[in-house]
Amino acid sequence: MAISLIAATITGFVAAIGTAAVFSWAAFAISAGFALVSRALTPKPDLGAQMGGQSITTREAAQTRKIVYGRARIGGNIAYLESTGSDNKYLWLVITVAGHEIDAFESVWFNDQKVLDGTNYTAAWATPGNSSTSPYVSITFHKGDQTAADSALNSASTKWTNDHKLLDTAYMVVKLTHDRDKFSSGLPNISTIIRGKKVLNPNGGATAWSQNPALCIYDYLLDAKYGLGETTANILTASVNAAKIICDQAIPLTAGGNQPRYTMDGVIDTGSSLKSNIELMVGSMAGRLIYSGGQFEIHAGSYVAPAFTVDESQIIGEITVQTKQSRRSAFNGVKGVFLSEDDNYILADYPVQVSKTVAGSFVVGKRYQILVINNTDFTAIGASANTVGVDFTATGVGSGTGTASLFLAQDGQQIFLDMALPFTVNNVRAQRLAKIALLRSRQQEAITIPCNLSALRFKIGDNINVTNARLGYNAKVFEVVGYSMGFSSDGQMGVDVQAIETASSIWAWQSSDQDVFLGGGEVELYDGAVAKPPTSLAVTAVIFETADGTVNASFQTTWTASADAFVDRYVVEWRLASPANQPYFSQETRLSPFRINNLESDKAYNVRVKAINELGVSSTYATVDRTSTIDTTPPAVPSSVAATGEFEQITISWVNPTVDDFSHVDVYRSTSSSGTYAFLEKSGGTTFTDTNLAVGVQRFYKLKAVDYTGNASTSFSAIVNATTTQVPVGGIANDAVDTAQIADLAVETNQLDNDAVTIAKIATSLQSTNYSSGSAGWKILKSGVVEFEQATIRGEVIAATGSIGGYTINSNSLFAGSGNTRVSLSTADGISLGSNTFNDAPFSVTRAGALKATSAIITGNITATDLTVTNATVTGVFAANNVPNMQNLNGVIAANQINAGTIAVNKLTGDVTELYPISLFPSSSMGTSGTTIYQDFWIPTPDLNLSKRQKVTADFAFTLNNTTSTSHKIFFQYGLQLKSKSALGISVGTVTHVSNPLSQHQLVSIAGNQLEKLDNQGSVAKTNNASGGSNAAATVRAVWFDHDDNKTYVLTANLGNTFSTNDTMFFSASKFASAGTFVSPNLIGQSAMYVPAGIELKVTLPLSNTFGASTTATNLRPFVIPYTNMNNVTGTFNYFKGTMENVS
Secondary structure, three states, X not given: OOHHXXXXXXXXXXXXXXXOEEOOOOOOOOOOOOHHHHHXXXXXXXXXXXXXXXXXXXXXXXXXXXXXXXXXXXXXXXXXEEEEOHHHOEEEEEEEEEOOXXXXXXXXXXXXXXXXXXXXXXXXXXXXXXXXXXXXEEEXXXXXXXXXXXXXXXXXXXXXXXXXXXOOOEEEEEEEEXXXXXXXXXXXXXXXXXXXXXXXXXXXXXXXXXXXXXXXXXXXXXXXXXXXXXXXXXXXHHXXXXXXXXXXXXXXXXXXXXXXXXXXXXXXXXXXXXXXXXHHHHHOOOOEEEEEOOEEEEEOOOOOOOOEEEOOOOEXXXXXXXXXXXXXXXXXXXXXXXXXXXXXXXXXXXXXXXXOEEOOOOOOOOEEEEEEOOOOXXXXXXXXXXXXXXXXXXXXXXXXXXXXXHHHHXXXXXXXXXXXXXXXXXXXXXXXXXXXXXXXXXXXXXXXXXXXXXXXXXXXXXXXXXXXXXXXXXXXXXXXEEEEEXXXXXXXXXXXXXXEEOOHHHOOOOHHHOOOOOOOOOOOOOOOOOOOOXXXXXXXXXXXXXXXXXXXXXXXXXXXXOOOOOEEEEEEEEEEXXXXXXXXXXXXXXXXXXXXXXXXXXXXXXXXXEEEEOOOOEOOOEEEEEEOOOOOOOOOOOEEEEEEEEEOEEEEEEEOOOOOOOOEEEEEEEOOOOOOOEEEEEEOOOEEEEOOOOOOOXXXXXXXXXXXOOOEOOOXXXXXXXXXXXXXXXXXXXOOOOHHHOOOOOOOHHHOOOOOOOHHHOOOEEEOOOOEOOOEOOEEEOOOOEEOOOOOOOOOOOOOOEEEOOEEEOOOEEEEOOHHHOEEEEOOOEEEEOOOOHHHOOEEEEOOOOEEEOOOEEOOOOOOOOOOOOOOEEOOOOOHHHOOOOOOOOOXXXXXXXXXXXXXXXXXXXXXXXXXXXXXXXXXXXXXXOOEEOOOEEEOOOHHHOOEEEEEEEEEEEEEEOOOOOOEEEEEEEEEEEEOOOOOOEEEEEEEEEEOOOOOEEEEEEEOXXXXXXXXXXXXXXXXXXXXXXXXXXXXXXXXXXXXXXXXXXXXXXXXXXOOOOOEEEEEOOOOOOOOXXXXXXXXXXXXXXXXXXXXXXXXXXXXXXXXXXXXXXEEEEEEEEOOOOOOOEEEEEEEEEEEEEEO
């Protein structure tokens, strides 16, 4: 008997006289209170988090033993791990689940996928045609009653011996066969649903598996190894049997049928104290454990009619009355978590229990707050309006289905008790326990009654009737919660009984009290260790036609996106099915669908798709086998076929089909219309000349068109024919042969007799083959007029008048043009440009050498005794000593009088690129969701108002403090938001569409180097305000300049193509947002890291962003976006420190 534990909870006086004692809430166990309520009201570890980790596989060298009662899903602890086989093909795991014998293993789960159900593997894991085996996994179970080591592991291992029996331990041996597709994410989390410990039923003495809390608590009290170690003689058997009956009572359900009133399904950690374990176990049946008369008594929660009455005959002093309980122990709603059997024992929220009264049951004179209106007219029974939240004093019972809360009206605000239920797996049972906790907390009146020694008959938890005329009590029911011994004022020994009001309604439950459980309250903590695969993979064989008309087989692949919210991309892989085990071709994509091109026609392929999350973890594959198609569609027949006879040859012409999938025309020839046509030649053009024929030969021709796949048109073209020609009998008439009819170099000197060609044999003119009047070639007329495109004359040219190259020749001048295009050289005046009159010309040089010019570009030195400069572009050295009279240039040469790019940096003084410090110390929370923004700052206006590219390079410093007992993988993003100065973009240039290299991405080019107008951040559009619908503005993904092409390339992202060729591109660093609006950048810093339990991490993350060119100051501000698990880790943004630059 655990005397040392009991002694701490029984006063010396009570122990001495042997009267009733109890384990109070503050001491060891449960009395009349509800244990879980007590635990919920006091500071404690996160019980919900501990429950959620129950199904997680651990690997700890010193793991505490676990006791499993009822049915539970257990992750277990990896006690041994070894690789065997060639190339370590097999991985063996020994996973312990309980420190005792269990009744059965029911199923095994890898992550959230059921692998084994009873003795059969599920379809995705079973050997085809044999569900009792699997090619990927083999599992052997040991329930804790084994007397020998696992034979399979013993045979395969060099370290696991016959002595490794793991007596009194339930465990399973899991053998995994390496398969990169099945285990693409590495070792899965392995859990099992088991029926736990067998327990003794004192009524009959049988030992069997049971979910009855009374029997489970009875077993724990008797357990000498891990429990209290009591003997059966020290436990009141009658109380165990009575509590068992109450737990097994049938409770009706809304959907029909019944369920036991209480069950116990969960895990006892032997590392926890006996007190806390018993509290949790007793809480599963809203019961109590008391010690009275030298024995423990187990009581399940239920209403018991009073067996004793306290009246004036037993009262020996003044009754003390407390009419209202502490606000800390009174609440009007109960919520919490449990391990839902409907959701495979994952952590879920049970339906919230609040006080509510349905219309028709309101008590006149009581004050309520409206919860749900439905069809109830609350204004008819005292409410000022039919509005949720309105308080009213009932003037009638009401009608309809509306509800109102008595407790909420009393408290003035919603007060919740957050109560986790670690041993309850059914949502209806969880609702009943929550309702009991709620109603018990509202029992406000507590009394202390000084009684004579007859009160020693009472036990903690007994209900008693109290009758007292002064207090108006007439058999009012109270529950005994404690007592103490003492003496009255007259020296009489007595018992001070502490009691609190109670009622049978606390324990009542109707099926109508049941709320709908949607299973939507559970929150699965995402750790990124497993990525969920895509589903519904479909592969359709189609024909792909390239830009040049080539037709290839291709697959159109589609799938349903992964249910994993943190999937970053998908990998599509394909290979020929034969020969087997060829390597896969692979390509990544962000979204479905995806086109696989350039396949071999009419071939079987293996196609598969997997998802990859933001941590780089891959899912399993979705797979499909499909055969590619072949192009069988022929082109149309060539049209407009014609044949022309020529000297010793025949030319055939035609019109090709107007389709892209056209390769060439096959020409067939025959000696007769109905004869045999033989293939002659193929031609990719529109003509073909059949040469080397004799004179006067007739031939017949017909054609077929052929595409790139080799499909020929289904029929021939119309038959055409022609006959080769000969020189006419009459010879060659005068002018019959001219230049166009004589091939180059066809007639040479040695082929002509002397004087054989007379003037009569020459045509009216001779001309070059490229002659065009006034523009090209040459021509000589018999009349003596000649025209040459270009001539070299080595002798003298004599002309009194005329024109040469547009210049007019006069007796004393040579000039061309008129007005501002006039160029003149005169022996009378000199040289003049830009005017018909010498004196009015903007540029002139007299015969004496005087020069006048309105502007000049001087590339050499200027030597002058006096110089007046109104505007100058200097490409050489311009120093003050070259112009002696120009002593002070300050203010004389303005910026617009200096050409861009003409002044080297080493000729300047002052800053070209400006560098400034920036540091902020917000030292504030990163938040748990949404976007958190911080102190804004400015990049100063560039010096001299020059346009300079603005840049920030800085470090973000964070503190991540994990004060929980669970390690977490977290993910968050950070960066700088830019405040827009204008909603209008600047023109970059005319675009040319290049390609769509990725889904929802467009690559375009712009002639020349346009980088000075663009940046890595911002958006582009084809209007300056991004008007034109949802695809008007596209995000800039990449920008680069190709020197060889002399083009600037921009990769944009949008749902569709933003630009067509010849559109104008406009760029906005602030994404065309209205002036004064802060916008987030395209490229955001992001961090995913592992924060161990109880550890504070300090991390510094870099950021370097540019924000386009500007002549004004720019406003920025830091921001942070928390994502995964930031509600479990305290994140602080400590400081932001670096430099700002105006770069030119």
